[in-house]
Amino acid sequence: MTERSGNIYANIPAAATDEVFEDLVRTEGARFERIVSTGQATPEGEWYDQGWDEFVILLAGEAGLAFEATGQTHTLTPGAWHVIPAHCRHRVAWTSHNSPAVWLAVHLGPATG
């Protein structure tokens, strides 16, 4: 693969109806994705259930990340990271309205959606 670069804060949508998902780059073993949330949440009762491990870090804004197994919702501030193992059901409970929540998600493995 070749050298690639960018800035994760470039062209942040100030507000959008939906969350904005964008691949920054794919490597052989991982997909690097930027997610920008402006108040959205995973629909009530819906859970992400992925077949691969994910590392996610919140870089700006605030968010609540909920896990079905524990019933807990973690409040994330900038710098907070979580490793979400494959099939660990989780949802975004809330995200900040006034300042966009910017996430970097690293999806690991050969089949990452």
Add this chain to the structure above:
Amino acid sequence: MTERSGNIYANIPAAATDEVFEDLVRTEGARFERIVSTGQATPEGEWYDQGWDEFVILLAGEAGLAFEATGQTHTLTPGAWHVIPAHCRHRVAWTSHNSPAVWLAVHLGPATG
């Protein structure tokens, strides 16, 4: 693997003689590392030459990232990311003194040092 979490800005050393390298977490396919630099650089004439792909993002501070192949030094501000392919020789030319440079490096593959 189990769910793991932390904050990349926790316990940032304000100043240190050397750069501080710390693994946040290892997964099957990747090693997630925090690097805190406070003015250090890769010794002149030395290059990193790794056997695996790396994704690196600067989260705080400023830094210069140099590549041997192009002879270019890129000025990195917060949010700047680079994919550094295996055996792409690179060095940290400089880092900010006054505010620590905080990096997240994602080393990809089964053998990541």
